[in-house]
Amino acid sequence: MSGSLARQHILVTGGGSGIARAAAERYHAEGACVTIxxxxASHANDVVSGSGGAIRSIVGDAMDPEVLASAVELASDSGGALHHLTCGVGIFDFYAQIHELSPDGLVAAAGESWRMNVLSALLAVNIAHSSLARGAGSITLTVSESAFNAVGGGVLYGSSKWAVRGMVEHLAAELAPLRVNGVAPGGTSGTRFGGLVALGQTASADAVEGRDQRIARATLLGITADPIDHAGAYRFLADPVDARAVTGMIIRSDAGRRM
Incomplete structure (x- = not known):
């Protein structure tokens, strides 16, 4: 397949479901060699099967440095070069209210939120950096509408995504000439977005009754996005030709969400 993503080697963390899966499948459709x-295991198998075995997967914890190192190695080309990293690991807080939590519960929930939404991306960048440097590569972080407005989650989720928003600019400055950008999706249907184990939140965000209708009413476009609606933003930022001069930027694919 021709095109500027053809033969690009791309790793997507959290690529088994939701927005990250849509991004991985878009990269694959445009000719990239994709690893998630x-x-x-079941989510990973779904992606691999859906691609006819072309997308490769590693099943493991994105907070485990050894697992991440194995994923980077598998995703890189024969010369050890990785051309793009998309960080898609995340966890939701189901609008947890600070004043309703015990101090111990707050400490546990805040730590879990920060580890999953912030540290997972920092660790992936740390471990993938040398391979990305060999590939003159780029990085896309998954931010959120919650990094711009007090919507789409509680303060635990929102503050973690504000941190990821800051990471985009800081890492763009630190890692140049590697390009670092972000996508900030708005509320999205069909993501399998899980909650905080520390607070016993076992359902996915989609289970909240009336969520899709509420999100649509709060957008200028009057829609609730599906994961695939964000995939084009990820594809653009991963493209070494179309996005060659783009770094430190965040694309807000939030359907015009406003306070």
């Missing part, structure tokens, strides 16, 4: 890191 996913902790759910």
């Amino acid at each position: 890191l996913e902790r759910s």
Whole structure:
């Protein structure tokens, strides 16, 4: 397949479901050699099967440095070069209210939120950096509408995504000439977005009754996005030709979400 993603080697963390899966499948459709890191074996198998075996997977914890190192190695080309990293691991807080939590519960929930939404991306960048440097590569972080407005989650989720928003600019400055950008999706249907184990939140965000209708009413476009609606933003930022001069930027694919 021709095109500027053809033969690009790309790793997507959390690529077994939701927005990260849509991004991985878009990269594959445009000719990239895609590997996903996913902790759910069934989700990983779904992606691999859906691609006819072309997308490769590693099943494991994105917070495990050894697992991440194995994923980077598998995703890189024969010369050890990785051309793009998309960080898609995340966890939701189901609008947890600070004043309703015990101090111990707050400490546990905040630590879990920060580890999954912030540290997982930092660790992936840390471990993938040398391979990305060999590939003159790029990085796309998954931000959120919650990094711009007090919507789409509680303060635990929102503050973690504000941190990821800051990471985009800091890493763009630190890692140049590697390009570092972000996509900030708005509320999205069909993501299998899980909650905080520390707070016993076992359902996915989609289970909240009336969520899709509420999100649509709060957008200028009057829609609730599906994961595939964000994939084009990820594809653009991963493209070494179309996005050659783009770094430190965040694309807000939030359907015009406003306070």
